[in-house]
Each structure stands twice: as structure tokens, then as C-alpha cells.
Amino acid sequence: MSSKTxxxxxxxxxxxxxxxxxxxxxxxxxxxDHDRAAETATRLRELFAxxxxxxxxxxxxxxxxxxxxxxxxxxxxxxxxxxxERYTDPFEVDDxxxxxxxxxxxxxxxxxxxxxxxxPGPIHRHGWDLYSVGPNGIDESGGGDDxxxxxxxxxxxxxx
Numbered sequence: 001m002s003s004k005t006x007x008x009x010x011x012x013x014x015x016x017x018x019x020x021x022x023x024x025x026x027x028x029x030x031x032x033d034h035d036r037a038a039e040t041a042t043r044l045r046e047l048f049a050x051x052x053x054x055x056x057x058x059x060x061x062x063x064x065x066x067x068x069x070x071x072x073x074x075x076x077x078x079x080x081x082x083x084x085e086r087y088t089d090p091f092e093v094d095d096x097x098x099x100x101x102x103x104x105x106x107x108x109x110x111x112x113x114x115x116x117x118x119x120p121g122p123i124h125r126h127g128w129d130l131y132s133v134g135p136n137g138i139d140e141s142g143g144g145d146d147x148x149x150x151x152x153x154x155x156x157x158x159x160x
Contacts, residue, residue, distance in 0.1 A: 033135050036110030040132045040147055043100050047107050047115055048130055048149040051083065067119045067128050067153060072139075079117030080106055109147070113137060127152035 070079030084105075100107045106114035109132035121129025122141035129150030133139045142148040 037135065037147065039110035040134075043107065043109060044115065044130060044132060044147060044149055046100065051117070051128075051130060052151070069119050070117055072116070072118065078106060078114040079119070080114060082119075083117055109133075111135065111137065118142075121150045123148060124150040124152045 068082040070076065070082040072079060076082055102108045102112065102114075104114075108114055111132075111134075113133055116131050116133065116139060117128065118131075118141075119128035121127055122143075123129050127150055129142055129148055131142050131146045131148035131150075134145035134147055136145050138144065140146050142150075
């Protein structure tokens with residue numbers, strides 16, 4: 001066998017191994033993103049239940065107030081500060097959401113990014129929305145690959 005033939009065989013083997021490795025990396029990344037999206041959906045359901053039951057319904061019943069407004073401006077880009085500041089008992093938050101929080105106290109999604117709270121919401125304009133900015137990490141106001149839950153609530157309007 002000539003050296004040229006040997007070289008072609010080695011190059012062919014290297015190409016095949018490289019292609020197989022590339023396919024494996026793509027599959028591993030897709031699985032990882034799928035797992036993170038599933039984890040995010042679970043966390044979002046838990047956060048939605050907590051927000052709805054312990055914050056919004058208690059606040060509406062206890063104080064007769066609409067949910068706190070949050071548009072992401074100022075020093076509270078996630079809107080989570082508006083929720084914590086206005087309604088929550090720190091022990092209640094720690095007991096219920098402690099396992100979902102990062103070191104800053106934000107409830108985070110599967111990509112370790114804080115969930116976003118908006119009231120009025122970009123989707124529920126007469127209520128509130130909670131969402132993850134999704135795998136791409138870009139806040140698309142509940143659109144694109146963002147993962148969102150929310151509801152309309154009496155007494156919340158668009159302000160327009």
C-alpha cells in the first residue's frame with residue numbers, strides 16, 4: 001500500500017471520528033437544553049403557585065390591593081424585588097422557595113437566570129406574568145423562546 005493511500009485512509013478515519021464527536025456534542029447539548037427547559041417549567045409552576053397563592057391572593061384579601069407593578073426599570077430589572085418588598089414574610093419565602101433561589105435570593109430558571117415578573121404583563125395586560133428568558137437568554141417579553149405563565153387579575157390595567 002502506498003503512502004498516499006495510507007494517508008487517505010488515516011484522513012478518512014480522522015474525518016469519521018471528528019464527525020461522530022461533533023454529532024455526539026450536538027446531541028448532548030440538545031439533551032442538556034431539554035433538561036434545563038423541563039427544570040425551568042417545573043420551577044416556573046412552583047413560582048406561579050407561590051406567587052398566586054401566598055403573595056397575590058393574600059395581598060388582595062389582606063390589603064385589598066392589586067399586585068405590585070413592575071416594568072423592569074430602576075434597580076429591579078427582574079421585578080422580583082417588587083414582590084419581596086411589598087408582600088412577603090422572609091421565612092415564608094425561605095421555606096417555600098429556598099431551594100429555587102440563587103445566592104442573591106432570586107428564584108432562577110434552569111439556566112441560572114432570574115425569572116422575570118411583570119405587572120401589567122406583556123401577555124396578560126390586565127394581570128401579571130412570570131417568565132424565564134429561555135435558552136437564548138434574551139428577554140423577549142414572553143415571546144420567542146421565553147417560557148411564561150401568568151393571569152389577568154381584576155384591578156390591573158395597562159395604564160394606557
